[in-house]
Amino acid sequence: MSADTDLTTGPLEYRSHEGRMNILGFWIFIGAEVALFSTLFATYAVMFGRTGDSPVPAELFELPMVLIMTFLLLTSSFTCGIAIHEMRRGSLKGLLTWLAITLVLGLGFLGFEIYEFVHYIHEGASLQSSAFWSGFFLLTGTHGLHVLLGISWATLLIVQLRQRGLTPVTSRKMFIVGLYWHFLDVIWIFIFTSVYLIGMVV
Amino acid sequence: MENFINFLVDDFFVTGEPLIYGAMVSMALVSIAIVFVLTYFKKWGYLWREWLTTVDHKKIGIMYIIAAIAMLFRGGVDGLMMRIQLTLPGMEFLDSQHYNEVFTTHGTIMIIFMAMPFLIGLMNYIIPLQIGARDVAFPFLNAVSFWSFAFGALLFNISFVIGGSPDAGWTNYAPMAGENLNPGPSQNYYLMGLQVAGIGTLATGINFLVTILKMRAPGMKMMRLPIFTWSSLITSIIIVFAFPILTVALALMTVDRIFGSHFFTLTGEGMPMMWANLFWLWGHPEVYIVILPAFGIFSEVISTFARKQLFGYKAMVISMVIIAGLSFVVWVHHFFTMGSGAAVNSFFSVTTMLIAVPTGVKIFNWLGTMYKGRIRFDTPMLWSLAFIPCFVIGGVTGVMLAMAAADYQYHNTYFLVAHFHYVLIAGTVFGCFAGLTFWYPKMFGHKMNEKLGKISFWFFMIGFNVCFLPMYFLGFAGMPRRTYTIEPEWMPLSVTASVGAALMAIGFAVFVYNIYYSFRYSPRETQGDAWDGRALEWATTTPVPYYNFATVPKIEGPEAYWIMKSKGETTYDKEKVEPIHMPSDSGIPFIMMAFMFVGSFGLVWEWIWMAIAGLIGVLVCMFIRSFDYDDGFHVSVEEIKETEEKARGGEK
Numbered sequence: 001m002s003a004d005t006d007l008t009t010g011p012l013e014y015r016s017h018e019g020r021m022n023i024l025g026f027w028i029f030i031g032a033e034v035a036l037f038s039t040l041f042a043t044y045a046v047m048f049g050r051t052g053d054s055p056v057p058a059e060l061f062e063l064p065m066v067l068i069m070t071f072l073l074l075t076s077s078f079t080c081g082i083a084i085h086e087m088r089r090g091s092l093k094g095l096l097t098w099l100a101i102t103l104v105l106g107l108g109f110l111g112f113e114i115y116e117f118v119h120y121i122h123e124g125a126s127l128q129s130s131a132f133w134s135g136f137f138l139l140t141g142t143h144g145l146h147v148l149l150g151i152s153w154a155t156l157l158i159v160q161l162r163q164r165g166l167t168p169v170t171s172r173k174m175f176i177v178g179l180y181w182h183f184l185d186v187i188w189i190f191i192f193t194s195v196y197l198i199g200m201v202v
Numbered sequence: 203m204e205n206f207i208n209f210l211v212d213d214f215f216v217t218g219e220p221l222i223y224g225a226m227v228s229m230a231l232v233s234i235a236i237v238f239v240l241t242y243f244k245k246w247g248y249l250w251r252e253w254l255t256t257v258d259h260k261k262i263g264i265m266y267i268i269a270a271i272a273m274l275f276r277g278g279v280d281g282l283m284m285r286i287q288l289t290l291p292g293m294e295f296l297d298s299q300h301y302n303e304v305f306t307t308h309g310t311i312m313i314i315f316m317a318m319p320f321l322i323g324l325m326n327y328i329i330p331l332q333i334g335a336r337d338v339a340f341p342f343l344n345a346v347s348f349w350s351f352a353f354g355a356l357l358f359n360i361s362f363v364i365g366g367s368p369d370a371g372w373t374n375y376a377p378m379a380g381e382n383l384n385p386g387p388s389q390n391y392y393l394m395g396l397q398v399a400g401i402g403t404l405a406t407g408i409n410f411l412v413t414i415l416k417m418r419a420p421g422m423k424m425m426r427l428p429i430f431t432w433s434s435l436i437t438s439i440i441i442v443f444a445f446p447i448l449t450v451a452l453a454l455m456t457v458d459r460i461f462g463s464h465f466f467t468l469t470g471e472g473m474p475m476m477w478a479n480l481f482w483l484w485g486h487p488e489v490y491i492v493i494l495p496a497f498g499i500f501s502e503v504i505s506t507f508a509r510k511q512l513f514g515y516k517a518m519v520i521s522m523v524i525i526a527g528l529s530f531v532v533w534v535h536h537f538f539t540m541g542s543g544a545a546v547n548s549f550f551s552v553t554t555m556l557i558a559v560p561t562g563v564k565i566f567n568w569l570g571t572m573y574k575g576r577i578r579f580d581t582p583m584l585w586s587l588a589f590i591p592c593f594v595i596g597g598v599t600g601v602m603l604a605m606a607a608a609d610y611q612y613h614n615t616y617f618l619v620a621h622f623h624y625v626l627i628a629g630t631v632f633g634c635f636a637g638l639t640f641w642y643p644k645m646f647g648h649k650m651n652e653k654l655g656k657i658s659f660w661f662f663m664i665g666f667n668v669c670f671l672p673m674y675f676l677g678f679a680g681m682p683r684r685t686y687t688i689e690p691e692w693m694p695l696s697v698t699a700s701v702g703a704a705l706m707a708i709g710f711a712v713f714v715y716n717i718y719y720s721f722r723y724s725p726r727e728t729q730g731d732a733w734d735g736r737a738l739e740w741a742t743t744t745p746v747p748y749y750n751f752a753t754v755p756k757i758e759g760p761e762a763y764w765i766m767k768s769k770g771e772t773t774y775d776k777e778k779v780e781p782i783h784m785p786s787d788s789g790i791p792f793i794m795m796a797f798m799f800v801g802s803f804g805l806v807w808e809w810i811w812m813a814i815a816g817l818i819g820v821l822v823c824m825f826i827r828s829f830d831y832d833d834g835f836h837v838s839v840e841e842i843k844e845t846e847e848k849a850r851g852g853e854k
Contacts, residue, residue, distance in 0.1 A: 017416070020416065021412050021416050022340075024412050024415065025340060025408050025411075028408045028412065032404055032446050033446070035443045035447060036449060039446060039480065039483075043454065043465065043476065050471035052464075127463045128464070128470075130464055130470045134457070134463035134465050134472075135465070138457065138465075153828075157828075160828070
């Protein structure tokens with residue numbers, strides 16, 4: 001109703017009031033997610049070094065694996081961007097293809113993360129070991145859960161896109177999943193630097 | 203089988219307390235009575251169709267308010283029980299454990315399940331009407347918010363008959379609230395009850411932010427928004443950034459308690475002080491979440507009943523923005539005595555005192571609004587007038603508490619208890635009563651009875667001062683907060699406080715009776731503008747049609763309706779009626795949150811299978827919702843015309 005600007009041009013997802021409101025609402029939700037992860041990062045920072053009898057992070061963190069995970073997730077963000085680009089071009093096939101690639105990369109990331117967690121637990125660093133490891137598992141685990149949720153959500157969307165094609169509603173949903181996926185990437189960059197890189201050298 | 207019975211008697215149900223047996227019996231009787239009445243009058247279908255599945259912001263708002271009044275009753279009974287126990291030295295009405303539980307539930311319920319839903323209920327009802335919208339931005343999400351609050355409140359409230367109430371204070375400090383010192387389900391009720399309700403609050407914040415930013419009527423610029431809408435906008439921003447902190451804090455402690463992590467424990471190098479920081483990082487903004495909408499209500503009421511435009515509108519908005527910003531940088535003042543050091547304490551001392559400045563600006567603006575106004579002393583105005591001096595007492599003693607060095611004397615004494623009751627009751631509760639009586643005719647089509655309203659006001663207001671003013675002096679006399687017995691030398695003031703509490707109870711009882719009495723006897727409103735109002739909500743007819751506005755007016759300045767009245771415009775322009783798009787009702791929010799309740803109940807008892815079952819139910823509901831492409835429906839022009847002409851008595 002307010003600022004009744006043109007609803008007939010521009011990207012499909014912006015061509016209805018509902019679409020615009022949903023996208024704005026999701027941006028605000030991402031703001032809330034930033035607050036959520038900030039709290040987790042702050043908790044992790046406070047717990048840093050409080051390892052008690054458990055191993056210190058420098059003993060366990062391994063650069064190669066973390067680098068692979070980082071590349072998987074960063075690449076998936078790039079392919080997600082291409083997927084949205086294909087959507088804007090009106091190519092459902094291109095969108096579905098690149099979205100599928102994105103999800104495979106995401107699954108790869110999750111696989112490595114699960115392997116990593118199991119490995120740490122075998123080495124004696126679990127959620128119960130010490131305050132530091134509690135903070136580590138909660139922070140990275142929350143991010144991992146978000147990735148899992150994003151994959152499930154996007155999978156549902158693939159079904160809907162195949163059923164209905166590109167409509168203002170499906171493209172709006174797709175655009176929002178895209179925002180979410182990029183956001184998880186941003187969080188991972190912070191995890192990569194402030195958890196793994198610092199953890200390896202301190 | 204015998205094991206199971208033993209479990210029920212020893213752990214599941216709370217046994218051995220006559221008071222709680224009484225509560226159980228009364229709960230059972232009330233439940234049976236409700237089921238009987240619904241069945242006898244064949245109202246189950248009505249209940250489901252009209253209320254449980256509704257996405258109408260007006261009905262959701264009313265449900266919030268009803269629930270909040272019920273919670274006010276429960277929290278009030280807790281408060282009365284504490285007052286009875288503290289009236290005389292050596293009372294044996296409550297033992298220490300029961301007393302701990304009662305002050306914990308009193309605080310938690312009053313803040314989370316009374317103050318917030320009351321205000322959110324008013325926001326729900328009024329904001330779309332004030333900005334000229336047909337509903338909120340996300341009506342489905344709004345229903346999810348309400349049901350998450352309702353089931354969260356239910357979960358928290360059943361604790362006192364099933365499993366035992368939490369007893370570590372509403373602040374739930376670690377390590378006291380941790381698994382080692384406090385095993386069993388009771389603390390989990392606190393964690394899960396707040397977690398479930400918190401989801402809804404966050405969703406509400408997002409919802410109103412988008413609603414106010416995106417759904418304003420044409421011409422309603424930001425600086426033309428009614429001040430209550432402004433206060434709600436700022437409140438929503440605080441919610442969006444504060445509630446995730448609570449979510450994380452609760453989750454960390456839940457994981458601590460159920461899965462054995464070491465965030466707030468004494469072992470494994472955990473840090474109990476971290477909880478206090480996280481809690482108040484949310485908790486202080488929370489205080490402003492429950493006060494800013496009340497400020498908005500007082501502004502609306504004072505301007506309407508002083509029959510003047512609000513004085514210093516811009517200053518009001520700017521001061522609220524400043525308060526919102528400062529609210530995130532003052533949290534340490536809740537634990538100056540924890541030993542953060544002189545530099546840290548000084549910083550937070552200064553930021554805290556700074557808050558007095560924008561708040562003072564607001565006080566002067568209210569006084570300025572009344573200056574030379576032709577003031578009418580109706581009940582909503584009485585609550586607002588009483589608010590100003592009472593809140594100033596609370597605010598000024600807050601500045602005393604803000605001085606870190608002096609706080610070492612006041613900390614955790616009754617001085618603090620008096621302070622925050624002075625701001626929260628005089629601010630939030632008076633605000634809720636003012637708002638409810640003010641908007642009551644819009645919501646229910648009749649005013650609340652003025653005479654009863656004034657009786658309840660005087661009882662409550664005098665009782666409030668008699669109850670809490672002595673507590674400042676009890677604090678100076680060294681009475682610690684949360685003590686369950688008193689020393690003989692505190693007796694005179696304690697007895698006074700209890701008398702005040704009884705007066706407040708009478709005031710509340712009259713208020714509730716007034717709801718019934720007005721329903722029966724108050725004259726019905728024949729037109730929408732009950733108080734000669736100024737903002738757009740008064741432009742609609744009473745009762746408000748479910749689509750709110752037949753035609754959305756063009757807004758030409760602040761106080762939209764005042765301008766419309768001078769020009770003889772209404773929200774029904776026969777020539778311009780178009781079909782109105784409305785969202786469909788849905789049962790998913792209710793069902794989804796019922797599953798959430800089941801899952802959370804499982805987590806409370808650490809029955810993981812049940813938690814997983816509940817979670818699966820929630821996920822299935824989300825799945826169904828994702829595939830639901832229901833686009834709502836359109837109200838036909840004929841229906842709109844018929845409704846409007848009936849409501850307007852054939853005018854136009």
